[in-house]
Amino acid sequence: MNCRKVQYYLSTFSEGSFSSDKLSEVEVHIRNCKSCEREKFILEEILVAVRSLPTKTTPDDFNLKLFNRIYAEQNNPSESYLPTPESSWIRRPIGWVSALATVAVAALITMVFLQRPVGSPDLPLNSPAYSQVESTSPVSTPSGKHVGNRIPVSAYENIIGVSGSASNYRATNVSQVRTLRLADARVESLYVEMMRRLGAEPYPNMLRADTRYYEMRSPFARTGSNGSPLLRNAASTISY
Amino acid sequence: MLNRDTLPDLDLMRRVQEGEMVSYNTLVNRYKDRLFNVLYRMLSSEDEANDLLQETFLRVWQHKMSYDFRFAFSTWIYTIALNLARNELRRRKKIKFLDIFDFADKLAAKEEKKDTSANLKTLLEAEMKRLPEKYKTAFLLRDVDNLSYEEIAQVLGVPLGTVKSRVNRARAILRTRLKPRLEESYELSKGTILPINIL
Known part of the structure; x- marks a missing residue:
């Protein structure tokens, strides 16, 4: 050779x-x-x-951004620039039925929300989440850093608004389970994103308050099963 | 409680098809860094690699129902990611960007060529960037990502022999280009020359 x-x-x-x-x-x-x-x-x-080349790692907020994109795509499929297999529903008669049903449910949810007082959508007045929203005491981060006197209520309204719409799960049916799962993760991801935009660190007390609120609304909690597995799962998708 | 981290890809994918977001998240965590590395080395930009990786996982979610269980999930996701990367590279060729960072890299690589004592890894990264795309892709999948030749053939949609030849070609190019830097190390390892700081 x-x-x-x-x-x-x-x-x-x-x-x-x-x-x-x-x-x-x-x-x-x-x-x-x-x-x-x-x-x-x-x-x-x-x-x-x-x-042995140094390996690159994805940014910390990679999952958060990805999940937000998925929710955005699902909520506004018309804005999606990707053809999805599900988009062929127009050709299926059953697709029209489910579309009409979705519109009806959305209208119902809107009506329910419009009737609620501004700033506390679907939230009992004695709930811990509500007391956090209304609190005017200074907000401190876990590191002890003083963030400001009060985070605008509108930020929480948005967050609670999301969980509020998920709580309408009761008004729909089992086929909505998937929606509920998405909403679970979305509540938290929106919260974290919102906190970032406000320049505040995620505020754990508030998150827990939302979590309790959410569990209270979860059908799993009401049926007496062990807590809210969906919520726990959703929480694991968020990394700080 | 079910530990999804230990579940095989196909089991997770079955759950994803049922709309289970947590299993999807497990798959994302399992593949994101591996794919990020390959995309980064193909595109030489962390931002673009990040964007394309987002796009890859978004497509996995959107097309989850069309996933064919006869094939490995890794093959599927790598195919999506690499197709996106290749489209991006094709787009770049059409619109010629004058990238000042790329220019700086090239300049640095030129300087390093003169300086044979330059860090081998830095030099290697610069030379990997210069590899022709088809060789680079095969090389990255084999030597950086440790995919088998069979998997690479499936991902790239080319015969097994072609993959082997592309990997060999990429290695041969790197060998030629890095020879001046590594010959010195060879001589040192053989003890035929003494390092300058000893003299």
């Missing part, structure tokens, strides 16, 4: 995926040829260096 052929086989040789006869032929050549031995050394050094 000549040098050219050996150097051609070096790559395969370095992976150890050679047949035994060819392997020994290459090995013998390398042992006796300085030039090929050097080439083998260079290749091995490169492969070691490649495998």
